[in-house]
Amino acid sequence: MLPEVIFTTSVHGNPFLKVGEFTYSMFTPSRTSACLKKRWVCSKWRSGCRATLYTVDHHIISMRNEHMHTSRRN
Numbered sequence: 001m002l003p004e005v006i007f008t009t010s011v012h013g014n015p016f017l018k019v020g021e022f023t024y025s026m027f028t029p030s031r032t033s034a035c036l037k038k039r040w041v042c043s044k045w046r047s048g049c050r051a052t053l054y055t056v057d058h059h060i061i062s063m064r065n066e067h068m069h070t071s072r073r074n
């Protein structure tokens with residue numbers, strides 16, 4: 001069963017997802033931004049975490065929920 005996902009926006013105006021204790025940033029390959037299928041990457045992507053998920057129309061269609069860190073912020 002997939003966890004609940006919350007779509008929200010950062011103070012900087014960037015869309016992000018909250019899934020449980022984890023947050024994801026939208027990964028936008030510029031030219032495909034009109035596509036309904038969105039790819040999201042863990043907010044710790046730059047730190048090496050490779051958890052990703054895909055949404056279509058605000059529903060998670062697939063996710064790779066393997067984080068290399070704890071869910072606690074920083």
Ligand SMILES: [Zn+2]
Pocket residue numbers: 022042043044045049050051066067068069
């Ligand atoms: Zn992660």
